[in-house]
Amino acid sequence: MVRQERGRARAGIGKNPVRARDHNRRVILDLLRQHGPLGRKELAEALRLTGPAVVNILDELLAERLILDLGRKREGRGQPAILFGLNPEGAHTFGFEIGVKGIATVVLDLLGRPIEQSRSQPASLSPEDCLAHLAAEIARIGAGLSGALLGIGVVMPGPFLPAASAGSDPATLPGWENITPACLSAALGHPVRMENDANAAALSEALFGVGAKARDIALIYFGEGIGLGTLSAGRLLRGTRGNAGEIGHIVIAPGGRACSCGQNGCLERYVSRHAMAEALGIALTPGTVSRLWAEGDPRLLGWLAEAGQRLAPVVAMIENMFDPETIVIGGQLPGPVIDALIAAVPLQPSVAALPERRLPRLQRGQDGAFTAALGAAALPFYDALTPEAGEGAGDGS
Ligand SMILES: [Zn+2]
Incomplete structure (x- = not known):
């Protein structure tokens, strides 16, 4: 039996037959991507469709070269099933x-x-x-x-x-x-x-990174600012306008540095590439941070120490609000600098502070440049x- 959740496979179809057909095509492609080659019967079960209905869709996908007929495979007794798999180049x-x-x-x-x-x-x-x-x-x-x-x-x-x-x-x-x-x-x-x-980036981490081990993930992302992407049971929490996780403008230092949003003491004014550039007193060009890290630049080390302190309460807040299995830190910082930032965060008490954790509370994500x-x-x-x-x-x- 394939793992596709039946309710989800049927969700959002409505009564429009064109839309239903399109939806079923995409579900078949996704099942084959997640599980590898499958037979007609397994696909029909997963989509709760009749055999002929699935055959119609499979014929279409074959004609469009999106899937390949991989031939019959004998497993145990009975008629061997024809397996269908994705055509990577399709x-x-x-x-x-x-x-x-x-x-x-x-x-x-x-x-x-x-x-x-x-x-x-x-x-x-x-x-x-x-x-x-x-x-x-x-x-x-x-x-x-x-x-x-x-x-x-x-x-x-x-x-x-x-x-x-x-x-x-x-x-x-x-x-x-x-x-x-x-x-x-x-x-x-x-x-x-x-x-x-x-x-x-959180979606990328779920599909290509730590997602193989966890479905509840929070990702603190260093772009030019700082953001949070959260997956709960594998689903992205987007919010009403796609702005959920806009942590950069949470005030973590009341009365602190002035921010473009009109507040004082926003997280982004202390923990972001922009804040790092300010602390270093230079514009960040590709390779700058790696070079300064290799040189042990005291301004960079000073920024990391303060950024770790400033990030700590936000890490505890994310843990208490979303209870992720792990928080990943990723984005456009060199891996060793992210590791140093993680080491500089004094982890505070939260619901994540359990003795029998399977994954660390904070870990580095995939290589950031293309995340x-x-x-x-x-x-x-x-x-x-x-x-x-x-x-x-x-x-x-
Ligand atoms: Zn702000």
């Missing part, structure tokens, strides 16, 4: 992370394996220039791929706010306030999902698992 997804430092691109094959990872610079970070750049990247990379483009994920720093309330936060992108997934889909000619960078872009490329896959996840702000179809 389709791919694009993921883009748009940040103040440029664009990271990841392409995943149908098995969810990265087949391209690159960084590039658009002419500017305006929506017009970025969209032209993304379209050119899709054309350039797509020219070498034979399969279909399944979907596109775009991530950028949050929070997503209406233009009227967006401040001059150095971590967010100016000019993007009114850009919706529908705008992106129209400009790129394919369905686009949007997510903030911390949520996408959010990986998560972006995984968004079209993730939507197949939890169709209702994309029906809010992220629905670009």
Whole structure:
């Protein structure tokens, strides 16, 4: 029996037959990705469909080269089943992370394996220039791929706010306030999902990192600011407008440093790459932090010590609010610097302070440079698992 939860396989279908068929196609693709090759009977059981209904969908997927007929496999007695598996080259997804430092691109094959990872610079970070750049990247990379483009994920720093309330936060992108997934889909000619960078990174961690060991994960993400992505029982907590986990503007030092949001003492003013650059008194270019770490720069070590202290109450708060199995720290900091930050956090009492823990309370995530872009490329896959996840702000179809 496959592990797909039956209720979830049927969720959000409604009475629209076209939508139901599309949903069932995606569930079949996801089952094959998670479990490897399966027979018609197992798929019919998992989707609670009749045999002929499943055969119709399988025929379609075969014709589109998304799946392969792997032949009969004899197991025990009786008629051997024909197994169907994903065709890795049958389709791919694009993921883009748009940040103040440029664009990271990841392409995943149908098995969810990265087949391209690159960084590039658009002419500017305006929506017009970025969209032209993304379209050119899709054309350039797509020219070498034979399969279909399944979907596109775009991530950028949050929070997503209406233009009227967006401040001059150095971590967010100016000019993007009114850009919706529908705008992106129209400009790129394919369905686009949007997510903030911390949520996408958490999704990436769930699919490619610590997620193999845990389904309740919180990820503290260092982009230009600092964000939190939380998965509860494998589901992303997005909130009403996709802004859940905007921890950067939690006040941790009342009366402290002034923040662009109008408050004083926000976490982001102490614990973020931006705050680190301030403490170092220099602009961070690629390789700067690694070099300063290797040199044992006292300003960097001083920042780490203070950042660890400032982060401690927020770690306990996350543990008490979401009770994750582990909190992962990841993003755009060198691995050894993240390790040093984790070592500098004096862990406080919380519901996570248990003697028989399976996973550490804090741990380092995957290599950070492409984490959010990986998560972006995984968004079209993730939507197949939890169709209702994309029906809010992220629905670009
Ligand atoms: Zn603030």
